Amino acid sequence: MQSDIVYDVAVIGGGASGLTVAIIAKQRGLKAVIIERSDRIGRKILVSGNGRCNLMGDGDIISKYNTLDIKEIFSVVTIDNIKSFFYDLGVYLKLDNGRYYPYSDQSSTVLTAFKNKVDALNIDLKLSTNVLQIKDSQPFCLHTSNGCVFATNVVLATGSSAHMGQDSLDLYKSYNHHVRPFKPALAPLITDTAHIRGLKGVKIRAGATIVLDNIPLATRVGDILFKDNGVSGSLALELSSILVRHAHSNAEIYIDFMPGIDGDELDLALKIALNGLFHKEIVANILKRAKNPSEIKKLIKKYPIKITGIASSDLAQVMSGGLLLNEFNLSTLESKLQSKLYAVGEVLDVDGECGGYNLMWAWASGIVVGNALSRQM
Numbered sequence: 449m450q451s452d453i454v455y456d457v458a459v460i461g462g463g464a465s466g467l468t469v470a471i472i473a474k475q476r477g478l479k480a481v482i483i484e485r486s487d488r489i490g491r492k493i494l495v496s497g498n499g500r501c502n503l504m505g506d507g508d509i510i511s512k513y514n515t516l517d518i519k520e521i522f523s524v525v526t527i528d529n530i531k532s533f534f535y536d537l538g539v540y541l542k543l544d545n546g547r548y549y550p551y552s553d554q555s556s557t558v559l560t561a562f563k564n565k566v567d568a569l570n571i572d573l574k575l576s577t578n579v580l581q582i583k584d585s586q587p588f589c590l591h592t593s594n595g596c597v598f599a600t601n602v603v604l605a606t607g608s609s610a611h612m613g614q615d616s617l618d619l620y621k622s623y624n625h626h627v628r629p630f631k632p633a634l635a636p637l638i639t640d641t642a643h644i645r646g647l648k649g650v651k652i653r654a655g656a657t658i659v660l661d662n663i664p665l666a667t668r669v670g671d672i673l674f675k676d677n678g679v680s681g682s683l684a685l686e687l688s689s690i691l692v693r694h695a696h697s698n699a700e701i702y703i704d705f706m707p708g709i710d711g712d713e714l715d716l717a718l719k720i721a722l723n724g725l726f727h728k729e730i731v732a733n734i735l736k737r738a739k740n741p742s743e744i745k746k747l748i749k750k751y752p753i754k755i756t757g758i759a760s761s762d763l764a765q766v767m768s769g770g771l772l773l774n775e776f777n778l779s780t781l782e783s784k785l786q787s788k789l790y791a792v793g794e795v796l797d798v799d800g801e802c803g804g805y806n807l808m809w810a811w812a813s814g815i816v817v818g819n820a821l822s823r824q825m
């Protein structure tokens with residue numbers, strides 16, 4: 449596949465962030481190529497949000513990320529800018545409980561819109577092509593499994609190793625970029641199994657607090673799914689993304705089986721029917737664990753389970769870690785170490801909580817780089 453074309457921009461990775469950059473760059477007249485190692489684009493868009501694609505969050509965006517440095521990006525790219533990008537793709541959005549979804553509730557709608565746009569704009573797409581090495585700079589020479597590709601600008605959009613993705617961080621070593629190693633975030637929590645026996649498959653709405661060395665770290669309410677080796681569900685995933693930012697050798701999760709209910713109301717509920725309040729296995733676990741009747745109430749509000757780890761990258765939706773953000777110019781996401789080299793999306797050391805914030809970062813960073821490239825040419 450050796451070709452003498454020198455592209456204005458080569459985007460490595462055909463995921464959410466890479467597709468966004470390539471579309472904006474091509475719309476502004478740049479000759480763009482997307483190089484994707486798998487045989488299709490947008491694999492994670494399709495599986496996102498349980499097939500619904502929770503593509504953006506709302507409200508206080510900045511606090512949902514591991515770093516405040518993203519402030520600069522979101523001061524330039526607003527929710528309205530992202531909405532406009534999707535309207536231009538032909539995807540109408542709706543807001544549901546503080547989360548944005550495609551109106552169809554189908555992630556395939558989003559992926560199809562991206563594919564149609566890539567086709568309509570005639571963006572070169574090299575599928576089943578793994579980028580193995582990036583060399584030189586003017587132009588860059590990308591050694592791939594199918595020959596060399598030359599480009600004036602290169603965008604690193606290779607994502608992370610979450611959910612059987614590929615960790616391509618070695619690609620950037622030649623430009624002396626530093627990385628924080630990837631660790632699973634938004635992944636099930638592995639726990640001591642003694643106090644969750646018999647609960648496998650039980651799914652409830654609950655509150656939960658992560659406690660580190662006896663100090664509460666974060667409390668959330670959401671769905672929790674008991675597994676044979678720990679807890680999953682949106683609540684556990686969300687807490688894992690906060691826990692991963694700390695050393696967690698002495699962590700516990702305290703489950704609140706009746707969030708928002710306390711005092712007299714709790715006493716009344718317990719008096720009327722403990723058995724009718726929860727799944728029978730939850731009741732059995734609480735009764736087995738309570739040393740005396742007064743402890744039952746305490747366990748209902750604060751059921752402690754020791755956390756022994758976070759599940760592996762295959763079960764993670766996102767990885768925490770990646771290329772250090774301080775080595776990139778925050779207004780363009782161009783490398784400070786190598787001009788005309790850019791990075792977007794999850795390959796950067798940015799991860800967000802559940803609620804659409806990871807895809808939101810992919811689109812927002814993609815828009816910033818797409819615009820920066822267009823200004824530069």
Ligand SMILES: Cc1cc2nc3c(=O)[nH]c(=O)nc-3n(C[C@H](O)[C@H](O)[C@H](O)COP(=O)(O)OP(=O)(O)OC[C@H]3O[C@@H](n4cnc5c(N)ncnc54)[C@H](O)[C@@H]3O)c2cc1C
Nearest residue numbers: 461463464465485496497502579607611793794804806807
């Ligand atoms: C099951 C699941 C559900 C999720 N649900 C949500 C959700 O509802 N809301 C939300 O905000 N986020 C969600 N996420 C997270 C979100 O999907 C990701 O954060 C986002 O897709 C990251 O986009 P990206 O472009 O940075 O990386 P990716 O989408 O991972 O794209 C990177 C691409 O680069 C390619 N690549 C890697 N290395 C190379 C190489 N050397 N050469 C060529 N190509 C390469 C990969 O094959 C991949 O296609 C979910 C993730 C998973 C796994």
